Amino acid sequence: MRNKLFDTFDEAVADIPDGASIMFSGFAGPGTPRNLIAALHRQGAKEIHAISNTPGRWGDSSLVDLSLLVQSRRVAKVSAAFTAATHPSAKLPFTELYEAGEIDAELMPQGTLAERIRAAGAGIAGFYTAAGVGTEIADGKEVRNFDGRDYLLELPLPADYAFIHAHTADDLGNLQYRLTQRNFGPIMARAAKVTIVELDEPIVLSGDIDPDAVHTPGIFVDRMIVIPADATKEVKNQR
Amino acid sequence: MRNKLFDTFDEAVADIPDGASIMFSGFAGPGTPRNLIAALHRQGAKEIHAISNTPGRWGDSSLVDLSLLVQSRRVAKVSAAFTAATHPSAKLPFTELYEAGEIDAELMPQGTLAERIRAAGAGIAGFYTAAGVGTEIADGKEVRNFDGRDYLLELPLPADYAFIHAHTADDLGNLQYRLTQRNFGPIMARAAKVTIVELDEPIVLSGDIDPDAVHTPGIFVDRMIVIPADATKEVKNQR
């Protein structure tokens, strides 16, 4: 059996080159790969194309998230459903750089983001969705009428790497997520060339996970690291 | 709580009108809704548009499957990945009627069938797949090049009803399937207006199924019936 288990986060991200496209799972807190982000920050890769629901700093700002890479100027572009916080008074680190023209963004509806990632991991070359019709999101896109309703053509969004936070795994890389931690994990694992997973719980043996309860089959998982029990709150998010 | 549990299969299919489009889950044996098919046969609805991987009679011919409705001339059209058996020497009941021009068919690649059903339950108005490019399947379809490769535009495939065979359910209709019984169940439950489920096991209480282990959430399920312990082999498929 190929050993997918790495001892350190640093080893698991050591080969990521400048310019890589990386998907980051997570919605609000749950699913955010905080340890992998911290490791990539230490590693130093630059000009990252980050694909994520938000560009970071969502919720508790003491916790590590994508904003760590954004603020240290490691990110060239973000593809996301948010480039600003939901309340105009809250300014994200990303937003300031974006408004200053120092970072690029591709903003899209969250369902379109999810479906574009899903399409990349499903061999679908394009799909039509009604989200964004009649808005700025439609600019430059093909609008097509099906049965009397307009839809936009959207294209798949693949990546070189996916950083995912899951709950449990067996030694083959079969993953389970807990509750809303799942969010983008399963579709990003399928859409990326190399999928790297941080885990809440120690690895179990293959056979210990019910085949019907696997959320991400091991064939989509390349590297795994268990979050150490003594990890700090900033990367573990547990009180 | 709305009671989704029906006492008899006959009551569960009583209102299905002539001309209804009905999805039938199942691949080879597992997942085939044999009791619902038998009940619809007793009920008598005609001119059915059946959406199914095959038009029936796959494997053990003593078991009830879609061929029961086909042979009794209740089916006007089948949308499927097979209109003939995989081996030319095996003639299906459907194939004879089809070659005689007494029944219509829309034949397509199995992945396209699955994705068209998924699209119907995902609000996707069309998608591009490479399956079938350069073959008869492409006849009359838009061919479009993305990044140097040709793809076909395929459209969603919805239905009025879905007949599904699942393993367990709670009283809200949250479903679990067992192993390859899952196949088309989850996508058909989402793509149909009314989803009717037959169950291997007695209903459990809501809360008894781990939320992370639900395969089909109850909001997609309208009616359920538990297969009686004394059901015959023809509809229960157990030895």
Added chain:
Amino acid sequence: MTNKKPIDRQAMANRIAMEFQDGWVVNLGIGIPTLCSNFVHPDKEIVYQAENGVVNYGPMAVDGEEDLWLVNAGGQYVLPQPGMATMDHSDSFALIRAGYVDVTVLGAYEVAANGDFANWRVTGRKGGGIGGAMDLAVSAKNVYVIMDHTTRDGQARLVERCALPLTAVGVVKLIATNLGLIEVTLSGFVLKEIAPDYSPEEVQALTGAPLAIAPGLREFQVAS
């Protein structure tokens, strides 16, 4: 401004929640809309759905009872409840786009008399926060909005035509503001209910488009 007492946030949310029908699948946007789930329906079952992949979640968690893996679309901790189910993000938006959501309640900066609305970018800013709003707005069977009737400096938010970039075209059906309940009809805004201290003329003066008065205009209904 006057010292009249407009309707408060929870009352606006309650008023919208009163419209939910038995068995409805409800999606609540970030901000005031999440308060709708505080309204208790004695005789209706409401299924709350959040775009981050959870159906049939329970009430907001109180301090110390949070499950760190369970949040609503606003990132607030909520409690599990029997019958809850989780799914991934693509399955969640599949559900949304396919029309399984009976109502989405969203915040907005502006709503136009034709049902257009804008809720993702403020004037003079680059980018914004779209989130799931564009998907929800074109897919949910009903789109309701909760917002203040005017901006902080008194500019109308109910307008003839949106000045801000749109979220969706012609979808809003009902608006609860701190001054009343407004239906969006084919002929424009109709005031159905009004805040206790206000007259229709006062509300019209704070509205940027004609406001028809419903024949049965009544006081803002605040069940709690």
Added chain:
Amino acid sequence: MTNKKPIDRQAMANRIAMEFQDGWVVNLGIGIPTLCSNFVHPDKEIVYQAENGVVNYGPMAVDGEEDLWLVNAGGQYVLPQPGMATMDHSDSFALIRAGYVDVTVLGAYEVAANGDFANWRVTGRKGGGIGGAMDLAVSAKNVYVIMDHTTRDGQARLVERCALPLTAVGVVKLIATNLGLIEVTLSGFVLKEIAPDYSPEEVQALTGAPLAIAPGLREFQVAS
């Protein structure tokens, strides 16, 4: 016909299975291809995937040990094994279309010298059985075919151009027949290995397109 002994079904399957590399995800078509899973790789791990939503399933079940809920794509009962995972049909074909399958082994009626092949409709019939073959054929990293070298009445199945409706265009890379192992190259068929009792000229005579002889032509390799 002669009374020479052509290669049997299991040997054809074994020969193809010998090509599988460590860690490959393998999808086996209905019929002879399913026999590939009987070949035991002492030093390789093979992950068998079936389009009905199962990854990493185990060997064929013997009578009495079947699990009625677990079949392969041919509808045959197979055994679960540790590390197996199931999924629904759309997720299964998502996996296939996205290129995660390293090789698909399919049966065929005809293969052309340019890699086109036909396996879903026979002459003179209406409709046929496409199954997952069209999706697999355009998506898998490698498409291998196992079939008899000729029809029962001696017609060539390796042809210049397919007469039957195509399954996919230009995808077949390797063919095991009962007469040998044939690679499909940019310049057409190349005979790499040959059945013990046959000469290259005899195999060419039963082939409907030019058959180049590989420099290192050897006897059909039958590990078991």
